[in-house]
Amino acid sequence: MVRRYVAEGARVVAVDVSARVSELADELGEAVIPVVTDVRSWEGNVAAATAAVEQWGRIDVFVGNAGITDGARPLEQIPGGQLTAAFDELMGINVLAPMLGVRACLEQLIATRGTVILTGSYASTNAGGGGALYTASKHAVHGLIRQLAYELAPDVRVNGVAPGVAPTRLRGTAALGQEAGDSVLEGTERALPLQEVAGVEAYNGVFTLLASAEAGAMTGSLVTVDSGLSIRGIARPGGRV
Ligand SMILES: NC(=O)c1ccc[n+]([C@@H]2O[C@H](COP(=O)([O-])OP(=O)(O)OC[C@H]3O[C@@H](n4cnc5c(N)ncnc54)[C@H](O)[C@@H]3O)[C@@H](O)[C@H]2O)c1
Structure with a gap:
């Protein structure tokens, strides 16, 4: 996504807890400022916003994309004594962090009549795409x-992207003792109406659209990009499969 935004002419502050985010700056040069921080940190979010303003004088787009999974662990299989720590960790990264990020960029986004894009999921509107957490x-x-689309209208548009299955290795919840694991399970493509697991590039167009003036009439939308997962059939995944 960072590569695509830069190709579109954007300059990007790329935030990740992994130091590997710096490789993007090595590759893409001055168009990228890497910031290594935990997105649950208010100070880290402020540092990222400040870097954009100091270097480029404005913020037009905030993308909240960092996330972790619970490995689809059912509630029944989470010991009660681990639940609070797991909740705090996963909700902190998946829910609190985008709030902190938007808050840190808010003045700038209002000033530029900018836009916010948050990464949801098939699990934003369906059961069975993850565990309870x-x-x-x-x-x-x-x-x-x-x-936020309501609160920030008419000055800032707020939308989301809901992927189905993307070939990445999402981190698990440390409080549950989980490591990163493949998001794509054996045979997943056969369950999808479109019969293939799209590459991570499949999402770039939608993130670019939502960041652009072409989406000027969109706010409060969650755009589904799931190879048809949410419209699959019972007897067959797709009518012509
Ligand atoms: N992979 C899928 O099948 C899938 C499906 C639906 C939604 N999503 C969502 O897509 C988004 C991106 O995930 P991905 O699949 O590209 O996985 P990914 O692990 O490649 O990307 C997530 C990034 O978030 C970073 N991150 C995790 N915790 C962090 C923290 N505390 N502070 C800062 N950075 C942190 C990770 O280092 C990683 O670079 C997530 O919100 C995820 O929930 C993924």
Whole structure:
């Protein structure tokens, strides 16, 4: 997404807890400022916003994309004594962090009549795309998109993207002892109406659209990009499969 935004002429402050985010600046040069921080940190979000303003004088777009999974762990399989720490960790990254990020950029976004894009999920509107923690968090992201779209209108548009299955290795919830794992399970493509797991590039066009004036009439929308997962059939995933 950062590469695509830069190709479109944007300059990007790229924020990640992984130091590997700096490789983007090595690759893309002055168009990218890497900031290594935990997105749950208010100070980290302020540092990222400040870097954009000091270097380029404005913020037009805030994308809240960092996230972790619960590995689709059912509530029944989470020991009660681990639940609060797991909730705090996952909700902190998936829900609190985008709020902190928007808050840190808010004055600038209002000044530029900018736009916010948050990454939801199939799990924002469906069960079975994660466990109780992940599904609750992504439903919360959907609520956040709609509420912020209301609160910030008419000055800032707020939308989201809801991927289905993307070939990444999402981090798990440390409080549950989970490592990163493949998001794509064996045989997933056969369950999808479009019969293939799209590459991560499949999302770039929608993120670009939502950031652009072409989406000037869109706010409060969660755009589904899920290879048809949410319209799959019972007997067959797609009518012509
Ligand atoms: N992969 C999928 O199938 C899928 C499906 C639906 C939604 N999503 C959502 O897409 C978004 C991106 O995930 P992805 O699949 O590209 O996985 P990813 O792990 O490649 O990307 C997530 C990034 O967030 C970063 N991150 C995690 N915790 C952080 C923290 N505390 N502070 C700062 N950065 C942190 C990770 O280092 C990583 O670079 C997430 O919000 C995820 O929930 C993914």
